[in-house]
Amino acid sequence: MASMRFPFSFPQPQPPQFPRPFTAFAVGAAIAGASAAVVAVSSSSDRPFLRNALNSVFSSGHSLPLWGSLSLADSGVSVLESKTGISFPSVLASSQKLCGIGLRKKSVLGLKNIDVYAFGVYADDDDIKTHLSDKYGKFSASELQGNKEFIDDLMDNDIPMTVRLQIVYGRLSIRSVRSAFEESVGSRLQKFGGSDNKELLQRFTSQFRDEIKLPRGSVIHLSREKGHVLNTSIDGQEVGSIKSKLLCKSILDLYCGEEAFDKQAKEEIEHNVASYL
Ligand SMILES: CCCCCCCCCCCC(=O)O
Numbered sequence: 187m188a189s190m191r192f193p194f195s196f197p198q199p200q201p202p203q204f205p206r207p208f209t210a211f212a213v214g215a216a217i218a219g220a221s222a223a224v225v226a227v228s229s230s231s232d233r234p235f236l237r238n239a240l241n242s243v244f245s246s247g248h249s250l251p252l253w254g255s256l257s258l259a260d261s262g263v264s265v266l267e268s269k270t271g272i273s274f275p276s277v278l279a280s281s282q283k284l285c286g287i288g289l290r291k292k293s294v295l296g297l298k299n300i301d302v303y304a305f306g307v308y309a310d311d312d313d314i315k316t317h318l319s320d321k322y323g324k325f326s327a328s329e330l331q332g333n334k335e336f337i338d339d340l341m342d343n344d345i346p347m348t349v350r351l352q353i354v355y356g357r358l359s360i361r362s363v364r365s366a367f368e369e370s371v372g373s374r375l376q377k378f379g380g381s382d383n384k385e386l387l388q389r390f391t392s393q394f395r396d397e398i399k400l401p402r403g404s405v406i407h408l409s410r411e412k413g414h415v416l417n418t419s420i421d422g423q424e425v426g427s428i429k430s431k432l433l434c435k436s437i438l439d440l441y442c443g444e445e446a447f448d449k450q451a452k453e454e455i456e457h458n459v460a461s462y463l
Contacts, residue, residue: 267304272352274306280409282308282348285458288441288451290351292366301354302366303406305448307441307455308348311462317343319463327460331453334444340459341438342431348409349441356402363400364391374436374443386433393418393426410434 264273267287276284287306291299315323322336330336368391375383398420400406409417414431417424439446446452 265306270301270304270354272304272354274304274350274352278308278348278350280308280310280346280348282310282346284308286451286454288446288448288454289354290447302358303351303353303355305352305441305451306350307451308350309345309459309462313345314340314459314462317345318459322460323463325460325463327457327463330460330463331456333456336460337442337456341435341442344412344414346409346411347438348407349437351406351408353400353402353404353406358400360394360396360398360400364394367391367394370440371433371436374439375432378435378439379432383432386428386430389428390416390418390426390433395425398425408437410438 263276265276265284265287266273267289269289274284274287285307287304289304290302292302293299318336318339321339322330325333368387371390372383372387375387400420405421407417407419409419411417413429414434415427415429416434416437417427419425441447442452442455
């Protein structure tokens with residue numbers, strides 16, 4: 187099974203030194219043995235990413251393996267988004283693996299930037315191989331970094347993927363969620379499909395019905411299933427399912443595309459997906 191790799195170098199005088207790239211989740215798993223572990227990953231603007239995670243591991247006094255990568259199969263490991271404290275399972279029940287995490291900020295009234303939700307993007311390494319190996323298998327992850335065609339193929343192909351959003355902002359109204367989706371998904375539908383997509387956008391946003399509450403901690407899954415079907419669930423309850431290649435691509439573009447909400451998360455996703463090939 188392929189391993190999860192993060193494209194970061196580590197601070198110099200930290201003993202012990204690890205070869206780059208290292209497997210964030212394997213660190214957690216190695217410490218925890220069979221039990222659950224949490225790996226902190228910073229996604230603040232200066233982003234030392236795994237530095238925090240590894241620092242806390244080093245200071246815990248555990249001795250760590252020096253091999254470069256491990257399988258995620260021995261899971262039970264979560265990754266902590268350190269700015270918000272939100273944790274993401276490294277593997278979903280669907281067996282999709284975490285490829286990257288990020289933070290969605292939004293300015294309110296053009297003034298204050300608030301942290302609205304943290305997100306994680308998941309995909310299955312076998313699906314990635316099946317769809318992208320022929321074309322990209324001969325390239326290394328760093329060669330594929332920033333390759334627009336590669337990301338376009340990831341977004342266009344019938345590859346099951348999940349975006350997990352976990353709400354940070356405690357006063358979110360369902361109306362503001364609908365209107366944020368109208369703006370962000372609406373602009374992508376227009377970008378990829380032209381102007382005649384109002385009905386599709388309305389079908390999608392109307393899944394977020396008035397009676398739904400989204401307190402801090404609520405989890406929304408936007409999952410592209412086989413056949414370009416977008417399933418939406420909130421706290422484990424399915425709220426809708428729409429078959430549309432254009433809609434699936436538009437959702438993924440928010441997190442992996444050219445104008446992704448969180449550029450660092452996009453790079454992380456790109457690198458980890460490429461390392462599955
Ligand atoms: C007060 C800010 C309200 C913002 C609500 C955003 C909630 C989810 C929207 C998801 C899509 C997006 O991030 O644009």
